Amino acid sequence: xxxxxxxxxxxxxxxxxxxxxxxxxxxxxxxxxxxxxxxxxxxxxxxxxxxxxxxxxxxxxxxxxxxxxxxxxxxxxxxxxxxxxxxxxxxxxxxxxxxxxxxxxxxxxxxxxxxxxxxxxxxxxxxxxxxxxxxxxxxxxxxxxxxxxxxxxxxxxxxxxxxxxxxxxxxxxxxxxxxxxxxxxxxxxxxxxxxxxxxxxxxxxxxxxxxxxxxxxxxxxxxxxxxxxxxxxxxxxxxxxxxxxxxxxxxxxxxxxxxxxxxxxxxxxxxxxxxxxxxxxxxxxxxxxxxxxxxxxxxxxxxxxxxxxxxxxxxxxxxxxxxxxxxxxxxxxxxxxxxxxxxxxxxxxxxxxxxxxxxxxxxxxxxxxxxxxxxxxxxxxxxxxxxxxxxxxxxxxxxxxxxxxxxxxxxxxxxxxxxxxxxxxxxxxxxxxxxxxxxxxxxxxxxxxxxxxxxxxxxxxxxxxxxxxxxxxxxxxxxxxxxxxxxxxxxxxxxxxxxxxxxxxxxxxxxxxxxxxxxxxxxxxxxxxxxxxxxxxxxxxxxxxxxxxxxxxxxxxxxxxxxxxxxxxxxxxxxxxxxxxxxxxxxxxxxxxxxxxxxxxxxxxxxxxxxxxxxxxxxxxxxxxxxxxxxxxxxxxxxxxxxxxxxxxxxxxxxxxxxxxxxxxxxxxxxxxxxxxxxxxxxxxxxxxxxxxxxxxxxxxxxxxxxxxxxxxxxxxxxxxxxxxxxxxxxxxxxxxxxxxxxxxxxxxxxxxxxxxxxxxxxxxxxxxxxxxxxxxxxxxxxxxxxxxxxxxxxxxxxxxxxxxxxxxxxxxxxxxxxxxxxxxxxxxxxxxxxxxxxxxxxxxxxxxxxxxxxxxxxxxxxxxxxxxxxxxxxxxxxxxxxxxxxxxxxxxxxxxxxxxxxxxxxxxxxxxxxxxxxxxxxxxxxxxxxxxxxxxxxxxxxxxxxxxxxxxxxxxxxxxxxxxxxxxxxxxxxxxxxxxxxxxxxxxxxxxxxxx
Numbered sequence: 001x002x003x004x005x006x007x008x009x010x011x012x013x014x015x016x017x018x019x020x021x022x023x024x025x026x027x028x029x030x031x032x033x034x035x036x037x038x039x040x041x042x043x044x045x046x047x048x049x050x051x052x053x054x055x056x057x058x059x060x061x062x063x064x065x066x067x068x069x070x071x072x073x074x075x076x077x078x079x080x081x082x083x084x085x086x087x088x089x090x091x092x093x094x095x096x097x098x099x100x101x102x103x104x105x106x107x108x109x110x111x112x113x114x115x116x117x118x119x120x121x122x123x124x125x126x127x128x129x130x131x132x133x134x135x136x137x138x139x140x141x142x143x144x145x146x147x148x149x150x151x152x153x154x155x156x157x158x159x160x161x162x163x164x165x166x167x168x169x170x171x172x173x174x175x176x177x178x179x180x181x182x183x184x185x186x187x188x189x190x191x192x193x194x195x196x197x198x199x200x201x202x203x204x205x206x207x208x209x210x211x212x213x214x215x216x217x218x219x220x221x222x223x224x225x226x227x228x229x230x231x232x233x234x235x236x237x238x239x240x241x242x243x244x245x246x247x248x249x250x251x252x253x254x255x256x257x258x259x260x261x262x263x264x265x266x267x268x269x270x271x272x273x274x275x276x277x278x279x280x281x282x283x284x285x286x287x288x289x290x291x292x293x294x295x296x297x298x299x300x301x302x303x304x305x306x307x308x309x310x311x312x313x314x315x316x317x318x319x320x321x322x323x324x325x326x327x328x329x330x331x332x333x334x335x336x337x338x339x340x341x342x343x344x345x346x347x348x349x350x351x352x353x354x355x356x357x358x359x360x361x362x363x364x365x366x367x368x369x370x371x372x373x374x375x376x377x378x379x380x381x382x383x384x385x386x387x388x389x390x391x392x393x394x395x396x397x398x399x400x401x402x403x404x405x406x407x408x409x410x411x412x413x414x415x416x417x418x419x420x421x422x423x424x425x426x427x428x429x430x431x432x433x434x435x436x437x438x439x440x441x442x443x444x445x446x447x448x449x450x451x452x453x454x455x456x457x458x459x460x461x462x463x464x465x466x467x468x469x470x471x472x473x474x475x476x477x478x479x480x481x482x483x484x485x486x487x488x489x490x491x492x493x494x495x496x497x498x499x500x501x502x503x504x505x506x507x508x509x510x511x512x513x514x515x516x517x518x519x520x521x522x523x524x525x526x527x528x529x530x531x532x533x534x535x536x537x538x539x540x541x542x543x544x545x546x547x548x549x550x551x552x553x554x555x556x557x558x559x560x561x562x563x564x565x566x567x568x569x570x571x572x573x574x575x576x577x578x579x580x581x582x583x584x585x586x587x588x589x590x591x592x593x594x595x596x597x598x599x600x601x602x603x604x605x606x607x608x609x610x611x612x613x614x615x616x617x618x619x620x621x622x623x624x625x626x627x628x629x630x631x632x633x634x635x636x637x638x639x640x641x642x643x644x645x646x647x648x649x650x651x652x653x654x655x656x657x658x659x660x661x662x663x664x665x666x667x668x669x670x671x672x673x674x675x676x677x678x679x680x681x682x683x684x685x686x687x688x689x690x691x692x693x694x695x696x697x698x699x700x701x702x703x704x705x706x707x708x709x710x711x712x713x714x715x716x717x718x719x720x721x722x723x724x725x726x727x728x729x730x731x732x733x734x735x736x737x738x739x740x741x742x743x744x745x746x747x748x749x750x751x752x753x754x755x756x757x758x759x760x761x762x763x764x765x766x767x768x769x770x771x772x773x774x775x776x777x778x779x780x781x782x783x784x785x786x787x788x789x790x791x792x793x794x795x796x797x798x799x800x801x802x803x804x805x806x807x808x809x810x811x812x813x814x815x816x817x818x819x820x821x822x823x824x825x826x827x828x829x830x831x832x833x834x835x836x837x838x839x840x841x842x843x844x845x846x847x848x849x850x851x852x853x854x855x856x857x858x859x860x861x862x863x864x865x866x867x868x869x870x871x872x873x874x875x876x877x878x879x880x881x882x883x884x885x886x887x888x889x890x891x892x893x894x895x896x897x898x899x900x901x902x903x904x905x906x907x908x909x910x911x912x913x914x915x916x917x918x919x920x921x922x923x924x925x926x927x928x929x930x931x932x933x934x935x936x937x938x939x940x941x942x943x944x945x946x947x948x949x950x951x952x953x954x955x956x957x958x959x960x961x962x963x964x965x966x967x968x969x970x971x972x973x974x975x976x977x978x979x980x981x982x983x984x985x986x987x988x989x990x991x992x993x994x995x996x997x
Contacts, residue, residue, distance in 0.1 A: 023333075023363060024379040024411035024460030028346050031072055031080055032056070033372035040373045041097055043366040045357040048104040049127040051075055052357070054082075054366055055102050055111075056373050057090075066091060067098050069113065077357070077364040077377050086131050088123060091116040099146040105156075110149055110180065112158060118143030120160055122180055137174065137183060144172075152203035155235060156180060159199045170196045171212065175235050189230045189238040190214050194223060197253075204259035205285075208232040211255040211266070214241070227255045227268050229287050242287040248272065252279075256308060259285070267296075267308055267317070275797075276302040278319055296332055297321065298341065301797045303330075307356050309363065314338075316363065318356050323797055326350035329365060344376055345410075382456050383407035384464035385416065395450070395473045396556035398527070399443035402452060402469070406438060411460040418454040420444075427466050428453050444473030474556035478507035480563045481552050497569045499538040505552045507560075514559065515550040517541070521564040524551040543571035659850060663843035664836065671835045675828055683817065688781040690813045694733070695779055698790050698808040701728060702773065706792045706804050709739050713747065713794060713802050721748035728806075735787065735807040742800060744768055767791030767803050784810050853881040860888060869896040912971070916941065919974050922981055924951060933959055941974075949977040953988055960988065 031054065032040050039059040046053050054072040067090040072082035090098040090113055100113035111131075112122040120137040137147075137158065147160040158174045170193070172186040190196035193214040200211045210232070213225045228241040245252045250272030258265040264283040269276055273295070281293040297303050301323035309316040315334040320327040329344040329351055346367060354367035362378035385404040392400065406413065413435040417428035420442040433440070444450050452469040481503040487495050494500065503513070512529030515536070516522055545568055552560040705724055712721040725737045729750050739748040744764050746757045767774045774791040787809050794802040853875045860873030869892050875885035919941070927936030935952045953960040962984055966976040 023342065024458070025344060026078075026377050026379045026381070027408075027410045028344075028374050028376040030372050030374045031366075032058075032083055034370070041368050042100070042353050043368055043373050044100075044102055044355050045364075045366060046102050046104045046109060047357070048109050049107040052077055052359070053102075053109060054080070054373075054375075055100070056368075057098055057100065058083075059097070069098075069100060069111070076380075077359040077362070077375075078380060080375075086111065086123070086125075088113070088131065088134060101148045103149050103151055105151045110151070110156070112137070112147045112149050114145040114147055114160075118145070120144050120147050120158070124180065135180070137180075148199065150201040152201060152208060152235075157201055157208075157235065158183075159201070161197065168193075168195045171199050173199070173210070173235075184236065187236070187238070190228065190241060193217070196228075198255065200256050202257055202259050205262075206233065208235050209257070209259060209264075210238065211244075211257050213253050213255060213268075225251045225253050227252045227266065229264075244283060244287055244289070245270075245281075245293075247289070248293060254306070256306075258308075258310070263290070267306070269303065269306060276304065278303060278306050278317060296334075297330070298332070305353060307354075309356050309358065311358055311361055311363070316356075318354070318365070320351055320354070322350075327352075329354055329367060346374060346376055347371070379409070379411040379458065379460040380462060382409055382458045382460075382462040382464040384467050385454060385456050387454065387467045387469065389469055393469075393471050394556045395442070395444050395471050396527075396554070396558040397443075397475050397477075398557060399441045400471070401439055401441045403439040404454065404467075406435060407456055407464070409456070409458040411458050414457045414459050414461075416454055416456055417463070418452070420450060420452050422448060422450055424451055426453075428455055429463075431457050442471075444471075444475060447474055447476055449473070472556075474509070474554065474558065477558045478510050478552040478554040478560045479505055480560040481505045481513060481550055483548070483550060483563050483565050485565065485567065493568055493570050497539070497541065497543070499541060499546075499548075499567065499569070500535070501548060501550075501565070502535045503550060503563075504534055505560075507552060507554060509554040509556070510552045511555050512553050513550055514553060515548065518547050518549060519545070521547050522549050522562070524549055524559065524562045527553050527557045527559050529553055541569055543569045657847075659847040660840065660843040663846060664839045667839035667843075668832070668836060671832060675831070679824065679828075683820070684782075686820070687784070687813070687817060690816065691779075691781040691784055691810070694808065694810065694813060695775075695788075697733075698788070698806060699773060701731070701734070702790050702792045702804060702806050705737065705739075705806065706794055709802060709804050710794050710796055712739075713741070714796060718748065725750050733809050733812050735809050736805075737807075738805040740764070740768075740803040740805065742768075742802060744803070747802065763789045763791060764803070764805070767793070767805065771795075771800075784813065786810060853877045853885070857881060857885055857888065860885070864888070864892050864895075869899065915971060915974060919977070922978060923949070928952060928954055928959065935959070935961065948973075949980055951981065951984065955988060 034040055040056050041059070043054060043056045045055070052074045054074065056070060058068045058070055060066055060068065069086045069088045069090065070083040071086065072080045073084065074080045088111070092098045092115075098113050098115070100111065102109060102111045104110070107127040109125040110122065111125070112120060114120055121134045122137060123131045123134045125131045144160045144162045147158060150157040150159070156176050158176065159171050160174075161169055161171050163169060170188050170190060172188050174183050174186045176183040189210060190212055194217045196212055196214040198213055202209045202211075208231065210230050212228055214228050215223050215225050217223070226243050227245045229244055230238040230241050232238045244266060245268070248270070250270045252268045252270045254269050256267045258267075262285045264285060264287070266281050266283060268279055268281075270279050270293075271277075272279075278296040279293045280296055282290040284290060296317050297306075297319055301321050303319040303321050304327065306317060306319035309318065313335075316331050317334070318329060318331040321330045322328075326348070327350045329346060330341055331344070332341045333339065344365060347369065349369040349371060352368045354365055356363060356365050358364065359378075362380070364375065364377035367374050367376070385407055387402065387404040390400055390402060415431035415435050416433040416437070417431050418433060418440065419426065419428045442450075442452055450471045450473050452471060453466050455466045456464045482505070483501060483503045485494070486500040486502055487498060489495050512532045514524050514526060514528050514530050516524060517538070545566065548565045548567065549562050550565075551562045705728060708724040709721060711717070712724070721739055725739070725748055728734055728737050737748075737750045738746060738754070738759070740759065741747055744759050746754050746759065749755055763774070763776050766776070770791075771793055774789075776789045776791075777785050779788065787807055790806040790808060792804050793800050794804060856875055857873060860871060863871045871892070873885045873888050875882050877885075920939075923939050924937060928934070929936070937950050937952070939948060939950065941948070949962070949964045949966070951962040953962075964977070964980055966973040966980070
């Protein structure tokens with residue numbers, strides 16, 4: 001309610017301010033634009049036979065010094081036809097644009113212009129014919145220029161300028177008939193002057209009045225321009241000049257006048273106060289002044305090219321003003337009880353010339369600038385809003401939201417008129433929506449066709465065309481679906497807990513269904529379509545009692561009554577329940593989503609944070625070590641037995657623990673390090689952004705206050721200054737606002753007690769000497785001050801009239817940064833804890849998968865070391881561990897082969913030892929030792945057995961000695977030796993004792 005009240009209050013104020021200016025202007029547009037080869041200038045407007053003619057001069061660069069006079073036509077000063085050429089081509093002196101004038105009388109257009117040869121020409125256009133052939137006006141002068149034409153009391157007067165005595169410029173008057181067929185003698189009524197210019201003629205009460213500006217000869221009087229008047233009863237004989245402004249100072253130029261009720265209202269421009277302004281002074285019909293002159297424009301800037309216009313007894317004075325650095329069009333309205341100024345919003349380009357006209361009391365202005373010939377006229381139209389038509393044209397119980405875009409309007413948008421009705425013909429007339437609204441939800445009362453109609457209305461009172469959208473309203477809810485369960489057993493349970501429902505609906509406009517499965521009956525109100533099918537099958541429900549709730553939804557978005565069906569499911573066995581639970585958990589698993597937050601903190605907080613994180617890390621590591629130790633106890637006994645037997649060292653800290661510790665340490669260091677660096681960089685960027693934003697806001701606020709202060713100081717409006725300060729102080733960042741005059745005296749202050757004081761502090765003195773915005777201390781986003789003092793000079797027409805100071809606090813920035821630090825520290829701890837947990841889990845899993853092949857390898861080495869050389873180590877890894885396992889397997893194979901060879905060798909050695917024993921037994925163990933002879937021997941084979949043989953025999957008191965050597969060694973030689981022994985022994989035993997035999 002409060003928001004709506006404020007909106008309507010602002011709307012009322014806007015309308016009140018707008019109503020103060022009764023003229024509403026349309027957006028400007030260009031009738032013709034300049035191009036690379038053309039230039040258009042000097043627009044003029046006349047009304048003939050109910051149609052407006054807008055004339056202008058076009059210069060075509062490619063044609064040398066040729067000019068052409070063209071025109072547009074219009075019946076309402078809103079829509080224009082053209083351009084149309086008059087067929088008149090003019091040549092002018094280089095650097096000069098042809099001067100022309102145009103008037104209408106009795107539905108004829110009279111056009112007169114000057115030429116390069118110094119002659120004046122004219123042409124006439126009747127309403128039903130083309131332009132007549134140009135004719136030369138015989139002036140009897142060598143060179144004539146700048147003609148003007150006046151039709152007074154049915155007679156045509158032509159004024160022009162030419163060189164007269166002593167190369168001075170004077171104007172002459174020529175009177176002719178209406179057809180411009182016969183001209184009288186030209187007359188110079190401004191004699192005895194050093195120059196006379198710009199005549200202006202008026203006819204009133206049977207007499208002709210001619211106003212002009214003249215400058216006297218230097219030897220007679222100070223050579224300044226004054227306004228003179230001469231009066232004639234017949235247009236031929238003129239009274240001596242009357243000096244109307246001789247008692248006034250400064251140059252007086254460009255006279256124009258209105259004669260009413262035997263009074264002359266004289267307008268002229270003057271520089272009496274140092275700037276060129278518009279003045280008005282009243283005279284009697286005889287030229288006697290009535291009071292002092294009055295400055296009309298009120299601006300301290302220079303003006304030029306003024307025009308006055310009377311509409312409904314209201315005086316409009318138009319003029320070009322350069323207060324903004326370039327000439328723009330302003331006008332001031334004079335009416336009993338009203339005196340205000342208004343600027344025409346044409347463009348930023350300076351205006352060179354312009355003309356004013358009216359249609360049915362509405363003003364229109366045609367102007368010339370660098371772009372071309374422009375027009376700005378009354379605001380007589382309003383654009384309709386651009387309605388974004390919804391795709392769905394069917395409206396249900398909840399209605400439908402319609403959006404539109406606000407149209408642009410030069411006089412401002414008053415609001416919108418809208419209707420939502422079943423009446424196809426009626427149109428909205430009353431404004432019932434403010435212009436700030438751009439969307440509306442409409443709801444129908446009953447079924448049928450409805451029409452949404454909307455139009456805009458501007459401040460000027462114009463109504464746009466009606467935008468009409470047709471809708472079909474359907475507020476009748478559809479029938480609920482008829483539900484049928486499928487697959488029930490004799491006890492009412494769904495078989496295998498497979499829930500199967502089918503349904504149908506008799507309503508033909510149903511487009512879908514909403515459903516839910518709950519523990520209790522639940523009414524469906526949302527019009528979300530969850531399925532368009534007529535069947536649903538569910539397999540993942542737990543055992544127990546459930547309710548299936550379903551409702552129909554039609555194309556209008558209406559929802560039917562909810563149908564509830566109670567059903568039962570059997571309890572599943574525990575292992576199946578676990579499997580289903582795991583499936584559900586996998587189905588509904590949602591990953592953690594951690595918001596990206598940046599933070600920064602002081603060095604003390606940083607140290608404390610590292611200590612906390614370090615202690616937490618140590619605690620987690622000790623806990624993990626104790627956990628792994630407890631898990632490993634089951635294998636410790638066996639490992640200790642193996643260690644005692646094989647005399648290997650005990651395992652204290654396993655590779656998995658060390659590897660996990662290393663990974664978690666790296667994760668912690670990287671996480672905290674990166675977070676710290678990123679936080680430091682980000683907080684600095686945020687600080688600079690907030691500081692720059694603060695400076696921009698302060699400058700905008702200062703500029704706004706300066707603009708208001710300029711108006712308040714010029715108009716001495718203390719209430720305006722106090723109100724703008726009060727409005728400014730609503731910003732909590734602004735600590736004080738001061739408006740000073742040129743003497744540094746406080747005109748307005750946020751602390752009302754300071755009013756009237758003269759400030760002489762350092763900032764004020766600096767601000768009074770600078771012509772731009774001052775910021776103290778110097779702004780540095782890396783080193784913000786607690787308070788900044790902004791000061792801006794207040795200029796008007798390049799003159800300083802005051803100073804505005806603003807105290808802007810950075811307290812809100814520091815508070816925002818402090819809150820960010822607190823939140824960031826909390827977020828950092830959370831993120832770090834989560835990172836450590838995830839790191840520990842990841843490290844354990846990684847270490848487990850990495851250490852597992854090493855454990856398999858260690859186990860295999862133990863088994864192989866125990867003597868099982870047939871054991872194979874199975875490692876699937878294709879890395880260094882896998883290569884090592886393959887080398888272990890190949891080594892085991894070689895050991896097994898070597899073991900077999902050693903067994904064979906042992907058997908062979910055993911056989912050789914037996915053969916050696918046999919051989920040793922065949923060789924005499926002792927010798928012969930008696931009184932006659934002593935014989936002994938020793939034998940040892942080089943390789944266990946050999947082919948060496950010796951023997952000695954005593955037979956019949958005879959002694960025999962045998963020594964033999966079989967070539968080679970080993971078993972073959974020993975066999976040969978055995979055969980030799982056998983032969984010798986057999987021969988000796990048989991009695992053969994003679995060696996040769």
